[in-house]
Amino acid sequence: MNREELFAPPTAALPKISSSRKILVFAHTGREEARRAARAACRQLFEAGLTPVMERADLESLQEGWEKPVPVRVVRETVALVDIELGVVLGGDGSILRAAEKIRHTQIPLVGVNLGHVGFLAESEESDLTETVERIVNGEYVVEERMAIDVKAWANGQKIVDTWALNEASVEKGNREKMIEVVVEVDERPLSSFGCDGVVLATPTGSTAYAFSGGGPVVWPEVEAMLLVPLSAHALFSRPLVTSPNSTMAVELIRPDVSGVLWCDGRRTRDLPAGTRVEVSRSSKPVRLARIHPVPFSERLVAKFELPIHGWRGPITTGTTDRSEPAQD
Template identity: 75%
Template sequence: MSRKILLFAHTGRPEATTAAAQACVRLREAGLIPVMSRGDLEILRGTEAESVGVQVINENVALDDIELGVVLGGDGSVLRAAEIIRHTDIPLIGVNLGHVGFLAESERSDLDETVDHIVNRTYTVEERMAIDVVVWCQGQILTHTWALNEASIEKGNREKMIEVVIEVDGRPLSTFGCDGVVLASPTGSTAYAFSGGGPIVWPEVEAMLMVPLSAHALFARPMVTAPSSTMAVEVLPANGHYGVLWCDGRRTNELPPGSRIEVKRSDKPVRLARIHPAPFSERLVKKFDLPTRGWRGPVRRHRGENDRGEIQDS
């Protein structure tokens, strides 16, 4: 059976149209079948890809038949694709057409190389921790959702802070007024949590983050919890102000006063394909354009030296 590759294109970017057409043609030339949604396929009208026979997901191709998803866009496009395939085990590979693109594996200039890796199956798949998010109010579940990057509890009125109490593993830690609280995964540590002053966490580290935003409190530091922990934020009803929940900046729900948001590790990770197995530190330097001048690297031990650099008698 022919291998089917699902393409997600950022329809608002003209370069995504060119990239999607190029990928479709290259996949067809290699004997693979490009697949797109009906909406995304419309952007290829009048391009070379229109004649190669792109199939349509959920019309003549089922999600269960997809081998890999290729995302042409920025991190937002990867999050959109992850939401669409959430109930499957399809891995995603991102080709960055945005700015930083932390979730992307390659750049636009490397598209042909990326397609070659897909054709030859010379890619690996890593699993990224996702978080499970439940909102309670008056003993009822208002929302049960998930996030790859973060769940952010924010004030609903820009002119008023919300009063919250934060909790870890069933024990309260502090109460304060703030603009919000970010509850993030390691993947999300370089997203909203990073902008809020949280630490960068390597993707291999199994942990979760709690980062208060503009808190009026002496103790409102970013915290890193165990992957088995349950983090919670309660929106206190004292001042009657509503909050807003955002998951990955895509899905939103209103938080009435008295709401309780619980976050824990999801049983289902997000699968990302890798073709450049470089250390995460290398990705940090590249994505943030960090200066590394003056670096000399690890000291190399000469033959006959011990751990203190002393010459040993032979």
């Protein structure tokens, strides 16, 4: 197959897929295992009568070593984003966050196939790729909406940041040798001021990410709430806080000689001058994730963190009389 056939321009003689369902495949193509998974996913989608679609740069990186390529359309060139049914992300949580950023302005749901480590946002593992694609082909998935946050920052009376995040926004020290001093606020009322390494402002989805590392609580995704988690705070009252989903949380840098750094989802960053005010509130636009295996979040926690559950016997069924007693020490 030549290059023209591989990239499948709109004029190509491919009538059987020209009006088919279009699936956008994202992959971290700098890794061989991701390239291998992307080739397999594209082939399986094509053979099932669906149209695999990729970004041009990702598709070009697949060509080397692809012995029997299949036609793949190019998003924004031969396929419009509005025509995409679903995005398949091959990688870890970072890859899913990157894909969510690229399609932020659309309604495209994402399903993740984990090629990384913990992969809390991913729906399945690499070993389940074939089953995942089969479920997509058969339309056997549900879409859930995850709360996102709007992030704004002001300095010297001007707005310097207007962005968003799925997991968290973090205000951190920019100089390793100097902690930042902040005052935190909820619903336009100050709560406390202290020195710290930073403050994480997170969603329930982000409760298992940076906020978790900072000692914050794990929050079930369906719980509507936001988190404020101080990092290495020098204060008697520096407990993580869980606020209303309708609250506005704010962090102000109060030392006149110390600046900071804003990170959103660990991907987008902006230097914050001394005196900057950062505000976080619930976004009106959630992130849509497709679920192939809708299991209870507690089961996902156990699997991802490999939590010990030995000794569990489950709920008592009414009428059961032969339930054995636990072993005695």
